[in-house]
Amino acid sequence: SQQGEEDPQALSIQEGENATMNCSYKTSINNLQWYRQNSGRGLVHLILIRSNEREKHSGRLRVTLDTSKKSSSLLITASRAADTASYFCAMGFNTNAGKSTFGDGTTLTVKP
Template sequence: SQQGEEDPQALSIQEGENATMNCSYKTSINNLQWYRQNSGRGLVHLILIRSNEREKHSGRLRVTLDTSKKSSSLLITASRAADTASYFCAIDIIQGAQKLVFGQGTRLTINP
């Protein structure tokens, strides 16, 4: 499968702690994106990192990309109860005809 594989499948931490989610993939990519989904409905784009970038920040989010290991990580610092959601990585495959391939997701629970 070309899709990203997230790890862990589920993560439960205390409010204020940092949450780290990982994504691995098998093919060459143009970019990798992270999305958030609440309650199984619409996904919201969080961050896009291009294949020539190694790290990117957006507020409390930090994303890294290692193309040699074909892996990415999403770090959420100082977590809040409102961060409880499912997080998906999605890859834009080179020569993949402009479509994103999503992984299975990590279900993050922040305990107050």
């Protein structure tokens, strides 16, 4: 299966702490994206990292990609209650990110 696995499945932290989510996949990718999904809402794109990149930043988000280990991580620093959501990684095996295969997601709860 090309499906990605995310770890942990659920994460609960206090506001201000950092949250790290991991994603592993099985075959070579073109790119890997991270999305956030608030309860009852659609997915919102966070970061896309290409296979020739190792790290990307966006505000409080940091994504790393290790193609030799076929894994990626999403770090959210100084978390806020509003970061509470499900986070999905998606592996792009073709040129178009929308054809991606999604991981099972990590549910993050940030307690105020």
